[in-house]
Amino acid sequence: MTENKNSQKDISCKEVMHHICENLGEDLDSPKCVLIKRHLDNCESCQSYFHTVESTIKFYKEYNVKISNDAHSRLLDVLGLKDD
C-alpha cells in the first residue's frame, strides 16, 4: 500500500479490494471501474491483492482428481450398467 496516494486516487484500497473480490475482471464498464483501474495502476498493494485472488482461483481450478478405473467400474455396477 502506497502511503499518501489514497487522497489522489479518490477511492480507498479497501474499496478496491472489495471490488476485486466482487467482480475480478467483470463489470469493466461501470463508472466505478474507471476509479478502480486508476487506483490499480498506481497501487502496488492492490495489484498484489488482485494477483493473489486470481492465483487463488487458478490453484483451485488446477487441483483436479481423476476418477480411478475401479471407481468407474463400481459406478456402472451400482447403476446396473456394467454389461453395456
Added chain:
Amino acid sequence: MTESELIALAQKGDRKALTELVKKYEQTIYNFAFKICRDKEKAEHTMQETFLSMVKSLYQFSGKSKLSTWLYTVVSNHCLMLARANKKHTFASLDDDDAYIRDVSVEDWKIIPEKVAENNELKEALDKAVEKLPPDYRIVFMLRDVEGLSTEETGKVMNLSVPAIKSRLHRARAFLRNELNETLRT
C-alpha cells in the same frame, strides 16, 4: 450422436445411451464432488448418489436447462446433505468480511507454483482453506469460479438469487485468498 439424442434414447430406456451419458459426465461429477468433500471416498459415494438420482429422474428432464446444470444441481444437493449430516465439523463465520479484507499492505506471493498437482504442500493448504468454508459458500465458489458457470446458472443450481450468489462468492474469494496468504506469502 448429440447429447439431446442420447437423452431422448435414454428416456426411452436405451441402456447404451444411458451408459454414454454416465461416461460423459462421471469425471466432471467426481471431480466436482471431490472439490466440495475433499475426500475421495465421499466423492465417489456422492457421484454414485448423483447418477442414481439421474437414472431415476431422467424421464422428468425436459431439456429446458443443460444436462450439466441439472447434474450440478443434484450433486450440489448431495454435497450439502452430506455436509449438514456431519454436525461435528465447524466452519468459519463469514458474516464479517472486514475480517478478511483489511486495509493493510499486501505483498504478492513469493512462490507461485507452476504445477499444483505436484505440490503436496500447496494441495494441503488448498484443502485446509476450503474445508473451513461453509458448504454453501464452498459450492458457490466452485461452481462459479472453478467450473465456470455463470452467476445466473449458479443461482439456479443453488436456488439462490443473483445478489446472494455474488455476496457468497465475494466472501469466499476473500476468505480463501486470506487463508492461502498465510502459507504462500513467505
